[in-house]
Amino acid sequence: xxxxxxxxxxxxxxxxxxxxxxxxxxxxxxxxxxxxxxxxxxxxxxxxxxxxxxxxxxxxxxxxxxxxxxxxxxxxxxxxxxxxxxxxxxxxxxxxxxxxxxxxxxxxxxxxxxx
Amino acid sequence: xxxxxxxxxxxxxxxxxxxxxxxxxxxxxxxxxxxxxxxxxxxxxxxxxxxxxxxxxxxxxxxxxxxxxxxxxxxxxxxxxxxxxxxxxxxxxxxxxxxxxxxxxxxxx
Numbered sequence: 001x002x003x004x005x006x007x008x009x010x011x012x013x014x015x016x017x018x019x020x021x022x023x024x025x026x027x028x029x030x031x032x033x034x035x036x037x038x039x040x041x042x043x044x045x046x047x048x049x050x051x052x053x054x055x056x057x058x059x060x061x062x063x064x065x066x067x068x069x070x071x072x073x074x075x076x077x078x079x080x081x082x083x084x085x086x087x088x089x090x091x092x093x094x095x096x097x098x099x100x101x102x103x104x105x106x107x108x109x110x111x112x113x114x115x
Numbered sequence: 116x117x118x119x120x121x122x123x124x125x126x127x128x129x130x131x132x133x134x135x136x137x138x139x140x141x142x143x144x145x146x147x148x149x150x151x152x153x154x155x156x157x158x159x160x161x162x163x164x165x166x167x168x169x170x171x172x173x174x175x176x177x178x179x180x181x182x183x184x185x186x187x188x189x190x191x192x193x194x195x196x197x198x199x200x201x202x203x204x205x206x207x208x209x210x211x212x213x214x215x216x217x218x219x220x221x222x223x224x
Contacts, residue, residue, distance in 0.1 A: 006157075034211060043203060043216040044158070090157055100211040101145050106157030 002027035006091050006107035014115055019064075019078040021110050023091030026072065030096040033074040034104065035066055038088040050074060051096075086114045119147070119187075119204040119215035127221040134191040136218040138204030139184075145207045147180055149189050152201045152217070161189075161202075196224040 003026045013019060025031050032051050036044040046059045048066035056066050063082060067075045074091060088111050092104040122137045138147070146165045150158040164171045164180045164187065171178045177190040191198055199222045205212040 032211075036214075044214040046211055046213070049211050088155075092158075099145070101207050103148060103160035103163055104158075104212060105160065108157045109155075111155070 002093075002105065004091065004093055004105055004107045006110055008110060009108065010111045010113075012113045012115060013081050015083055016080050019076070019081050019085070019112070021076040021089055021091075021112075023074045023076075023107060024072055025093045028072070028093070028095070030071060031093040032096060032100065032102075033068065034092040034094075035074065035076050036090040036092065038090060038109075040087075044090065047076070081114050083114050086112055088112075119206050119213065121202070121204055121215045121218040123218060124216070125219045125221070127223065128194055130194060130196055130222055130224050132194055134194050134198070134220055134222070136189045136202050136220070138187045138189070138215060140187075140204075140206045141185065142208060144182075147178075147187050148205045148207065148212065149176075149178060149187075150203045150205060150214075152203065154200075158203065191220075194220075194222045196222050198222045
């Protein structure tokens with residue numbers, strides 16, 4: 001069966017520090033991968049998605065970036081965090097099919113607090 | 116934007132009652148999906164309804180879709196305390212899922 005892992009579960013970082021959040025998927029090949037941010041009490045905002053190694057689509061311009069160095073690894077990064085980067089970050093995957101019609105499967109998220 | 120908007124924002128019911136949540140969206144879709152999120156956790160997919168379907172059932176869940184009104188509803192029958200969570204609709208068109216802000220459901224034992 002397929003599993004998705006996100007870490008760390010919680011993170012407290014000072015303003016201006018770098019960020020690296022990692023997400024890995026097991027049990028499937030060439031999944032579609034997604035990064036979302038959820039502000040407190042709000043819906044999910046899609047940040048990045050990837051349909052293959054080295055391919056990244058950005059939905060929202062900001063000081064975050066994403067990379068997919070391996071088939072089942074998705075990394076969210078920042079060189080200098082802002083206060084507004086605080087939130088709950090979720091990684092998700094969906095089966096490797098053309099289009100985005102398939103259900104997505106989510107990790108347990110990383111709660112990021114910027115001080 | 117094809118973002119879904121759930122209504123109501125919050126709903127509180129007694130155990131055993133039915134819970135109905137609504138979702139409206141703005142553009143044409145391929146399908147609409149409902150997800151559940153327990154506090155502090157990731158989302159869990161509940162049910163998917165395609166644009167050519169009008170109703171779908173899964174256990175205690177019933178989803179309807181009216182593409183002429185661009186709306187969907189999620190009915191949870193015989194609710195339980197464990198159903199307490201936030202529920203999100205998400206629409207799929209030519210871009211990845213677009214989520215609404217969710218309905219917070221509280222089921223009181």
